[in-house]
Amino acid sequence: xxxxxxxxxxxxxAGTPFVRRKxxxxxxxxxxxxxxxxxMIVPLILIVGYIVVQGWPLLSWEFLTTNPRGxxxxxxxxxxxxxxxYLVGFSLxxxxxIGVLAAVYLNEYARDNWFTRVVxxxxxxxxxxxxxxxxxxxxxxxxxxxxxxxxxxxIIAAALTLAVMTLPxxxxxxKEALSSVPVSFREACWNVGATRWQTIWxxxxxxxxxxxxxxxxxxxxxxxxxxxxxxxTGVTTWKMIESTGWLLYHPVKDQCxxxxxxxxxxxxxxxxxxKALPFAIATVLVGAVVLVNATAIIFRIYLxxxxxx
Amino acid sequence: xTSKRGTLDLLSERAIEALIRLCGISAILFVFGIFFFVFxxxxxxxxxxxxxxxxFSKSWIPTSQTVPKYGVGALIVGSLSVTAVAMAxxxxxxxxxxxxxxxxxxxxxxxxxxxxxELLAAIPSxxxxxxxxxxxxxxxxxxxxxxxxxxxLNGALLLALMSVPIMVSIGEDxxxxxxxxxxEAAIALGATRWQMVYxxxLPASKNGLLAAVLxxxxxxxxxxxxxxxxxxxxxxxxxxxxxxxxTLTATIAAELGETSKGSDHYQVLxxxxxxxxxxxxxxxxxxxxxxxxxxxx
Amino acid sequence: xxxxxxxxxxxSVGAPPVSPKVEVRDLRLAYGAKEVLHxxxxxxxxxxxxxxxxxxxxxxxxLLRCVNRTIDFTxxxxxxxxxxxxxxxxxxxxxxxxxxxxxxxxxxxxxxxxLSIYDxxxxxxxxxxxxxxxxxxDLVERCLTQAALWDEVKDRLDSLGTKLSxxxxxxxxxxxxxSHEPEILCLDExxxxxxxxxxxxxxxxxxxxxxxxxxxxxxxxxxxARRLANRTMFLWNGEIIEIDRTEAMxxxxxxxxxxxxxxxxxxx
Numbered sequence: 001x002x003x004x005x006x007x008x009x010x011x012x013x014a015g016t017p018f019v020r021r022k023x024x025x026x027x028x029x030x031x032x033x034x035x036x037x038x039x040m041i042v043p044l045i046l047i048v049g050y051i052v053v054q055g056w057p058l059l060s061w062e063f064l065t066t067n068p069r070g071x072x073x074x075x076x077x078x079x080x081x082x083x084x085x086y087l088v089g090f091s092l093x094x095x096x097x098i099g100v101l102a103a104v105y106l107n108e109y110a111r112d113n114w115f116t117r118v119v120x121x122x123x124x125x126x127x128x129x130x131x132x133x134x135x136x137x138x139x140x141x142x143x144x145x146x147x148x149x150x151x152x153x154x155i156i157a158a159a160l161t162l163a164v165m166t167l168p169x170x171x172x173x174x175k176e177a178l179s180s181v182p183v184s185f186r187e188a189c190w191n192v193g194a195t196r197w198q199t200i201w202x203x204x205x206x207x208x209x210x211x212x213x214x215x216x217x218x219x220x221x222x223x224x225x226x227x228x229x230x231x232x233t234g235v236t237t238w239k240m241i242e243s244t245g246w247l248l249y250h251p252v253k254d255q256c257x258x259x260x261x262x263x264x265x266x267x268x269x270x271x272x273x274x275k276a277l278p279f280a281i282a283t284v285l286v287g288a289v290v291l292v293n294a295t296a297i298i299f300r301i302y303l304x305x306x307x308x309x
Numbered sequence: 310x311t312s313k314r315g316t317l318d319l320l321s322e323r324a325i326e327a328l329i330r331l332c333g334i335s336a337i338l339f340v341f342g343i344f345f346f347v348f349x350x351x352x353x354x355x356x357x358x359x360x361x362x363x364x365f366s367k368s369w370i371p372t373s374q375t376v377p378k379y380g381v382g383a384l385i386v387g388s389l390s391v392t393a394v395a396m397a398x399x400x401x402x403x404x405x406x407x408x409x410x411x412x413x414x415x416x417x418x419x420x421x422x423x424x425x426x427e428l429l430a431a432i433p434s435x436x437x438x439x440x441x442x443x444x445x446x447x448x449x450x451x452x453x454x455x456x457x458x459x460x461x462l463n464g465a466l467l468l469a470l471m472s473v474p475i476m477v478s479i480g481e482d483x484x485x486x487x488x489x490x491x492x493e494a495a496i497a498l499g500a501t502r503w504q505m506v507y508x509x510x511l512p513a514s515k516n517g518l519l520a521a522v523l524x525x526x527x528x529x530x531x532x533x534x535x536x537x538x539x540x541x542x543x544x545x546x547x548x549x550x551x552x553x554x555x556t557l558t559a560t561i562a563a564e565l566g567e568t569s570k571g572s573d574h575y576q577v578l579x580x581x582x583x584x585x586x587x588x589x590x591x592x593x594x595x596x597x598x599x600x601x602x603x604x605x606x
Numbered sequence: 607x608x609x610x611x612x613x614x615x616x617x618s619v620g621a622p623p624v625s626p627k628v629e630v631r632d633l634r635l636a637y638g639a640k641e642v643l644h645x646x647x648x649x650x651x652x653x654x655x656x657x658x659x660x661x662x663x664x665x666x667x668x669l670l671r672c673v674n675r676t677i678d679f680t681x682x683x684x685x686x687x688x689x690x691x692x693x694x695x696x697x698x699x700x701x702x703x704x705x706x707x708x709x710x711x712x713x714x715x716x717x718x719x720x721l722s723i724y725d726x727x728x729x730x731x732x733x734x735x736x737x738x739x740x741x742x743x744d745l746v747e748r749c750l751t752q753a754a755l756w757d758e759v760k761d762r763l764d765s766l767g768t769k770l771s772x773x774x775x776x777x778x779x780x781x782x783x784x785s786h787e788p789e790i791l792c793l794d795e796x797x798x799x800x801x802x803x804x805x806x807x808x809x810x811x812x813x814x815x816x817x818x819x820x821x822x823x824x825x826x827x828x829x830x831a832r833r834l835a836n837r838t839m840f841l842w843n844g845e846i847i848e849i850d851r852t853e854a855m856x857x858x859x860x861x862x863x864x865x866x867x868x869x870x871x872x873x874x
Contacts, residue, residue, distance in 0.1 A: 022501055029503040030413045036405025037414075037422060040473050044429050047440050098332045105333025109326065111681040121597060122336040128524075128593035129343060129586060130531025131434075132558045136565075136582040140346035144570070151570075164339050171336065188717040188779070190676050192730035192786055193707035195322045202729070207720050218427070225433020228533040228562050260435045260534075267439045268538060278443065282436050289431050297424055308720035308768055319701070 048286060055279030063280060067240055068257075072266055073273040077284055079241045082248050083155075083256030084288075087230060088223045090159035090251060091166060096216050098163075099170030106171070107178040108186075108200055127168035134165045135232035143233055148252060155251040158234025165229060166219050173215025177208040210303035217296035221289040227260040237265040259285045344586060351579030353571075363580070369544045371564065371574040379577045381584070383544050387554035390547055391461055391540060392529040395468035399529075400522055403473040407480030407521070408506055423478075430474035434534040437467045441539025455551040457541055462550045464540035468532055472525035479524055483517020484510060516599050523596035527589050533558040557581050625693060627652045627790060627820040628673065633687035635668055635844075637680065642668050644844045645687065650790075655812070655821040657831030657852065659868070660841035666824045667714075669841070670792045673822075674709045675702050691790070707734055710783030710819075714795040716775035718767030719782075723750075723759050726767040726778055730786040745785060752815065753781035754807050773804035780808065784815075791815065792822045797830065809834060828869045832856050840865050 062076060069075035106123075110116040138161030142148055148157050181204050189199040205212075227235075236255040241248045249256050263285060267278040358379075366380025410422050445466060446458025487510055495505040511518070541553020542563065561578050568575040626649035635643040642665045650656045658666050671677040672689055675696055689696045691705065699705055707730070719726050727746045736742060746763070750756040755777040759770070767778055776796060783791060793812075797805040812821060812834055825831050831838045832852060839849040840862075848855065848862045860866050 025501045025503055029501070029506070030409075033405050033409035033413050033506075036402050037409040039402050040406055040429060040470070040477075041422075041425050043470060044425065044432075047444065048432075050444060051436075051440070098335055101329050101332035102335055105329045109329060110333065113681075119333060119336055121594070122340045124597050125590055125593050126336050126340050126343075128527045128531070128589050129340075130533065130558055130589055132533040132561050133343065133347060133531070133582045133586050133589075136347045136350070136561065136579055137343040139565075140350045140579070141342060144350070145346060164343075167339065168336065184713070184715065184717045185719055187676065187679075187713065188719060188782070189729070189733075190679065191674065191706065191711035191713070192733070192782060193703045193705075194730065194733040195703055197322050197325045198733045202733070203719060203721075218431070221431045225431070225435065227433070227435040228558070231562070232565060260433055263439055264435050264534065264538070267442055278439060282439055285433060286436055289433065290428060293428055293431050297427070308766055319703075 051279050051282050051286065055276055055281070055283040058274070058276045058280035059283060064284065068262070071270060071272075072238065072262065073270050073277065077259065077262060077281060079239065080257040080259045080262040080281075081284070082241060083235065083239070083258045084224050084260070086155055086249050086251060086256055087159055087162060087234070087258060088220055090156065091162035091223055092216065092220065094160060095163035095166045095170055095219075099167050100174050100212060102167070103171045103174035103178060104200060104205075107175050108196065108204065123168045123171050126164075127172070129165075131165065131226060132228040132232075134161055135229035137161065137164070138229055138233035153232075153234045153236070153255050155234050155249055155254055155256050158230040158256075159251070161229045161233045162223050162226060165226070166223055169219055169222070170215060173218070174208075174212045177211025177215065178204060180211060181207050207308065210300070214296050214300045214303075217292060217299065221292040221296075224292070225260050225285060225289055227258075227264055230258055231261050231264075235261045237261065237269075259288070344583070347579055347582045347586060351576045351583055354573055354576035354580065357573075358577075358580070363577075367544075367546060369560070371577065377573065379573070381557065381560075381581060383546055384555055384557045384560055384581070385584075386546050387540070387544075388530055388556040388558070391464045391468060391536060391554060391556060392526060394461060394465035394550055395472065395529050396522065396526060398465060399469035399472050399476060399525060402469070403476030403525065404480050404518055404521070406473070407477045407484060407518075408510070410477065411481045411484040412502070412506065412510070426474045426477050429470070434471065434532060435538075437471055437535040438538030441467045441535060445539065449551075453551065457551075457553055459539050459541040460551050460553045461540060461547055464536045464554075464556075465550070467535045467539055468529040471532060471535060472528045475528055476521045476525040479521035480514075480518050483514040483521060486517060487513045520596045520599040523592055523599065527592040527596065530592065531558065531585065531589050533562050537562050557585050561585075624651055626650060626690075627654075627692065628822075629688070629690040629693075630669075630673075631688040631690075633669075633672060633689055634685065635665070635672060635677070636684045638682040642844050643672070646841070646844070646846050648839060648846060648849050650820055650822065652820055653816060653818070654837065655816050655823055655835045657835030657838040658822060658824040658841055659826075659828050659831050659838060660847075661868075662826075663843075664841045665844040666841055667794055670711065670794055670822065670824060672696075673790075673792065674706050674711055675699070676706070676711075678702070707786045708789050710780075710786070710788035710791040712776075712779050712783050712791070712793045712796050714798045716772055716779050716799060718770055718775040718778055720766065720768050722764045723767050723770070723778065724763040727781050727785045730782065734786060749781040749784045750778075752784055752811060753777040754811050755781055773800040776800050776804070777808065780811070788819065790820045790822065792824070794824045795826050798826060805830075828871075832869075840868060842868070 064076060064081060065078050066076035067078045068080070106116065106119060110119065138157055142157035142160045143153055144151060148154050185203050186199050189203055234255055235258045237257070239255050239257050259281060263278060263281045266273050266281060362380055364385070365382045366378065367383040368378040368380045369383060370378040410419055414422070441463050442459060445463050449455060449460070449463055450458040491509050491513055492505060495509045500508065536556045537559035540556065540559065542555050542559060543553045544555050545552065547554045561581055564574070565578050568578065628650040630649065631647045632645045633643055633647070634641060634645050658669070660666055668677070672685055673691070673696065677683045677685065685697060691708065696705055719729060721729065724746055727749050728742050731742060731745055747756060750759065755774060758774060767775065770778060776799065780796070796808065809830070815821065823831060823835060835852045837850065838852045838855045840847040840855065842864065848860060848865045850861065854860060855865055856869055
């Protein structure tokens with residue numbers, strides 16, 4: 001709107017000193033704010049580029065699929081990769097259903113009263129709790145109090161901690177997806193005698209599932225990179241995969257390695273690691289995160305293109 | 310048939326509704342749960358704790374064999390100073406970027422920038438920490454000829470990059486909420502866009518922008534891995550931005566693994582957790598109230 | 607222009623009283639502190655078309671929402687009084703979904719659910735527990751035929767209901783309202799978003815439908831009430847100004863002067 005208005009002015013009074021000054025002013029403003037935006041993007045590209053270039057010599061299919069050896073300084077990242085998968089998978093199995101239902105409650109059932117405001121406030125604050133405090137909570141609640149693995153850290157305790165941590169974000173993104181379904185659809189359903197739940201199950205959820213899934217996928221990428229909460233509750237620096245039965249790790253009894261923790265360990269504490277190793281691990285971690293993010297973004301664009309109303 | 314079906318409907322509806330309500334209040338349960346369980350582990354030590362000394366003393370010598378000292382004053386100063394420097398960098402850039410995205414660029418650029426911001430937000434904090442350690446540190450040493458590269462400025466730069474995404478997205482929402490008629494009126498009065506931003510947009514959206522900044526602050530105070538790896542991790546009151554510092558979060562992350570359950574040191578670390586929880590709770594509550602304030606207007 | 611159908615029906619007014627299909631006594635409705643219905647009372651006989659006319663914001667839509675209790679979804683709404691459907695008070699009813707199935711509701715703006723045309727119509731019967739494929743097929747065809755839409759869509763029942771034109775979507779909405787075989791059909795300004803030709807087609811449909819159901823026709827077009835309704839109610843600012851046989855309401859001397867003014871376009 002605004003740009004069209006100024007465009008018109010330029011066309012009519014083109015060339016007068018006033019307009020020229022105004023145009024210059026416009027350019028300066030645009031460049032100024034553009035540089036602000038560029039200041040975020042350039043470091044991102046430089047940093048990611050630098051990491052990839054430094055890590056490149058070590059990267060190979062082998063690197064992904066072999067276990068670390070020699071205290072982590074040789075070999076690949078296989079057990080860390082699988083550990084991260086376990087943590088993300090189990091935590092989402094727990095947080096996605098609870099988060100989606102909680103969002104359904106807030107968007108479809110909750111009335112506009114003080115209680116709802118308190119719930120919303122709790123969601124906002126839960127999202128703001130520092131990750132290390134989540135770690136302390138997981139340690140106190142799941143490792144010691146619930147005693148899931150005889151007072152020791154375990155994958156399931158870490159996954160539960162991550163689940164609590166991801167819950168508010170899933171609630172927020174699901175709420176947004178749900179509220180994009182027009183109210184008139186719900187009213188039409190109620191008018192023909194459908195119950196609230198039938199309405200939600202047959203109309204609201206099917207038409208917001210794309211938004212919900214996008215939120216969940218984005219959450220995968222955030223969860224995969226978390227370090228502080230899991231290092232207190234279930235992740236260790238050194239744990240090989242033993243093929244026991246059909247699971248690589250035993251989720252209740254085992255601790256696991258994780259890419260994020262592996263990077264921290266190699267970068268700060270391991271001695272004798274080749275210089276490229278932490279860069280290679282960082283590349284794998286960032287690569288996984290970007291891949292998941294890209295999937296979510298493409299998914300969102302695709303679904304937006306075939307909207308049903 | 311109708312009435313039987315009706316009863317069944319009502320019953321299953323009730324059951325599902327109960328489940329949904331339970332999930333709905335889970336957020337409250339978890340917030341209380343977090344406070345309860347973190348407090349529970351740290352509480353026994355409160356009996357021998359002088360709160361004034363705990364908060365204001367700057368000697369943190371938890372591993373001393375003879376007289377361990379648990380003063381987190383220096384750690385609080387560390388957390389706050391890193392956050393302050395980070396905000397000094399991030400606020401102008403974050404809000405400037407929000408203005409650019411909302412006012413100065415076309416649809417395509419906007420979509421692209423938003424995707425980039427999403428990616429920026431997705432980079433794990435441990436990767437940022439690693440960047441601080443292996444990229445920024447040598448860079449800082451070479452540029453400013455400081456003896457140590459892992460210092461407050463290093464951590465602050467990382468925190469700035471990490472908290473920019475949330476500021477941009479909340480700030481852009483706030484700017485979007487300013488009605489178009491304000492912009493048109495300003496342009497019609499002959500204001501340049503520069504003037505429009507300064508005189509019209511920023512005042513009109515100041516609450517939302519403030520909330521954006523507060524959420525950025527919350528994010529920065531709570532950040533752990535990046536500051537653990539990049540700020541140098543030494544307990545002291547910093548005198549310049551090139552001094553290494555240590556934060557509350559980093560202390561917990563670094564030391565908890567070395568304590569035994571139930572020891573004084575262990576309990577104090579949980580009390581630091583309670584302190585962090587309280588600080589971020591207040592910051593987020595304020596941000597939320599500020600946001601609610603805009604909605605009411 | 608007197609309608610022959612209407613006069614044959616209004617002959618039953620003098621007949622021994624039948625129990626009313628819908629009975630409303632002293633209904634009050636408030637949204638928060640603002641009362642929008644100030645204690646209204648009327649009844650509707652079976653197989654009657656009751657026209658409800660009145661300016662915007664008179665409480666016409668709120669009245670319909672009280673009858674099928676979708677008013678429950680507005681948190682601030684408080685009602686008092688009696689609303690009886692088939693002699694049962696809906697305000698204390700347990701099976702509210704059964705009640706809503708008894709009532710077909712057509713909203714002012716057409717709402718095609720984001721489902722296929724077939725699923726749009728089959729939605730309510732399925733929600734009520736009907737699974738039999740053959741019966742569903744029959745039902746969908748019958749409802750779409752009744753709503754004068756079958757011929758236009760019978761070859762593309764799988765396409766999305768939301769992609770139909772406005773007029774088609776409104777007929778789809780009517781077909782959906784008929785799909786749970788309601789005994790009462792409420793139409794809320796159904797012609798507001800559709801063209802006159804489609805409006806006339808739907809009006810013809812309504813004339814057919816009144817043989818086996820009771821119809822409440824809320825309308826912003828007073829002439830529409832005149833064409834279709836047996837009796838007409840004039841609702842204004844949450845009060846019934848007058849309710850009477852349609853001919854009487856549209857005659858030169860209705861009981862209340864305001865009725866005359868409104869139907870002749872002098873105010874409102």
